[in-house]
Amino acid sequence: MSDNEPEGPRQTESFAGEEELLGGPPPSRDPYTPEPGPRPGEQRAFRIMRWAWVPLLIVAVLILIAILR
Helix, strand or coil: CCCCCCCCCCCCCCCCCHHHHHCCCCCCCCCCCCCCCCCHHHHHHHHHHHHCHHHHHHHHHHHHHHHHC
């Protein structure tokens, strides 16, 4: 043994991106698990979004009436 070598175990070189190939620790939860339910703001947004179809249907009916005249 020469004086320049460390006495402990050798560390291997790691290349950029190597950690991605080996994988990491598993995620804390499954990413495809749905949330238990909508939050309060989301409930209101979806209620309002249902009413957004009414003006669209009215415009579609008016366009059909104009085309068929």
